[in-house]
Amino acid sequence: MRTQVGIVGSGPAGLLLAEILRCNGIDAVIVECKSRAYVEGRIRAGVLEQGTVDLLREIGVAHRLEQEGLVHDGVDICLDGDRHHINFRELIGKTVVIYGQTEITKDLIQARLAAGGNILFDAGEVSVHNLDTDKPSINCVINGSRLRIDCDFIAGCDGFHGICRDSLPAGQIKTFGQTYPFAWLGALAESVPPSKQLIYVRSSRGFALFSMRSRTISRNYLQVGPDEDIGQWPDERIWQELAQRLGEEHSACIDAGRIVEKSITQMRSFVAQPMRHGRLFLAGDAAHIVPPTGAKGLNLAAADVRCLAGALKQYYQSGSEDVLHKYSATALNRVWKAQRFSRWMTSLLHIYPAQQDFENQIHQAELDYVLSSKAALTSFAENYVGLPYH
Ligand code: RFL
Ligand code: PHB
Numbered sequence: 492m493r494t495q496v497g498i499v500g501s502g503p504a505g506l507l508l509a510e511i512l513r514c515n516g517i518d519a520v521i522v523e524c525k526s527r528a529y530v531e532g533r534i535r536a537g538v539l540e541q542g543t544v545d546l547l548r549e550i551g552v553a554h555r556l557e558q559e560g561l562v563h564d565g566v567d568i569c570l571d572g573d574r575h576h577i578n579f580r581e582l583i584g585k586t587v588v589i590y591g592q593t594e595i596t597k598d599l600i601q602a603r604l605a606a607g608g609n610i611l612f613d614a615g616e617v618s619v620h621n622l623d624t625d626k627p628s629i630n631c632v633i634n635g636s637r638l639r640i641d642c643d644f645i646a647g648c649d650g651f652h653g654i655c656r657d658s659l660p661a662g663q664i665k666t667f668g669q670t671y672p673f674a675w676l677g678a679l680a681e682s683v684p685p686s687k688q689l690i691y692v693r694s695s696r697g698f699a700l701f702s703m704r705s706r707t708i709s710r711n712y713l714q715v716g717p718d719e720d721i722g723q724w725p726d727e728r729i730w731q732e733l734a735q736r737l738g739e740e741h742s743a744c745i746d747a748g749r750i751v752e753k754s755i756t757q758m759r760s761f762v763a764q765p766m767r768h769g770r771l772f773l774a775g776d777a778a779h780i781v782p783p784t785g786a787k788g789l790n791l792a793a794a795d796v797r798c799l800a801g802a803l804k805q806y807y808q809s810g811s812e813d814v815l816h817k818y819s820a821t822a823l824n825r826v827w828k829a830q831r832f833s834r835w836m837t838s839l840l841h842i843y844p845a846q847q848d849f850e851n852q853i854h855q856a857e858l859d860y861v862l863s864s865k866a867a868l869t870s871f872a873e874n875y876v877g878l879p880y881h
Contacts, residue, residue, distance in 0.1 A: 494520040496803060497629045497642035499617060499655050501530055501610055503592060504775030504792040505648035506599035511800035513608060514550050517807055520640055521610045522617055522631050527600065534679055534752050536592040537702055537710055538786035540877030543793040544588050552602045560590035567690040572738025575862050582872040591704045592789050619645055619658045622769040646799065650776040659768045668761035671782060672844050675756045676713045678729050682748025684709040691840055692736050698841045699736040714841055719755055726750045758782040760834055762826060765819035772799055772818060779826050784840060785833035790877055795822045821881050832874040
């Protein structure tokens, strides 16, 4: 098989890249190791920056998002039961939209298949080759048969555990990262969210987040230990802990409905750079991971592929690789700022197990400062809704 851009992975990064390329007349094939049902069922992100929404609109896949997405003017922060509203619209005139990653994935898959685009689901033994040449290829097994896809370029959109990053020659890529001494337990429930806004909670019992997927589906998170066993968390315990962290005054609004999915996610920060080697370009979680507190992962993936698609378009129009050469530096500029914000927001709102008294006091002072300074709130708002693109 032959294509212009071979894409490994049909998460948001791969699907979005393929769709932007299609809108620009550039051919792509996506190779995905999981089934369509698995990809469409994976519960993950929920908060979209305005730039991500605009991108989905530009490529014509925002019909359902326009109808079902919930526009949020801001978020609430609750500190030991004391609730503060941060209004992004008032501070900087921007908003975010709540619309599940699962729904974006479904919309993109549907749009691609309807347009006759290719997604090779359930691909086995995926590998990438000849990255240092102008004829790279993706090898895989489809329905028991070996397939080689010859490409001009390969986009590694195969997430943190994918094969693309590890296919680069040793020493060609530098990695940076840290793990956190806690994890998030996430629960999706058939229940009315306790508030119209997201509530980020810091309490002495740990962090909690009240988010949603619709007016009747809530998506909530609890800070738990890094090695926590989900088996120790029956539904009642999750609801009880969420209520305790939110505090007596507000917890009466909690509608403890049926929990339909629950899982535990480790928290980490990670960057691999440069995000290119030869004709392989990394995008999304394949190149970087942020702790989910700042709601940046999916949005960064979208920003990467927006930039990569622009560079590929330039190449196919002019034959010049100049913009492709700038891809990694341009993407990383945004990635590091999102890393900074995500780590800052994580440390602001979580309880660190071994925190000393002095650090505790500094932490309190920082919270107090952020919530009382218009300059600090504006900076928070600017980062949360998404920094401007380069
Ligand atoms: P994905 O979504 O992991 O997709 C990668 C795809 O590659 C496939 N794959 C392979 N295919 C072929 N061959 C191989 N060898 C392959 N290995 C893997 C995988 O099956 C998969 O289909 O990466 P992508 O596209 O870069 O997208 C990144 C986002 O999924 C991720 O950053 C976000 O979900 C992060 N995130 C959030 N981001 C936000 O912007 N806003 C949020 O509110 C938000 N909340 C979250 C989150 C992530 C969370 N978890 C579970 C980590 C909340 C949570 C709890
Ligand atoms: C979510 O709705 O899944 C969500 C919202 C905000 C975050 C992380 C996850 O910061």
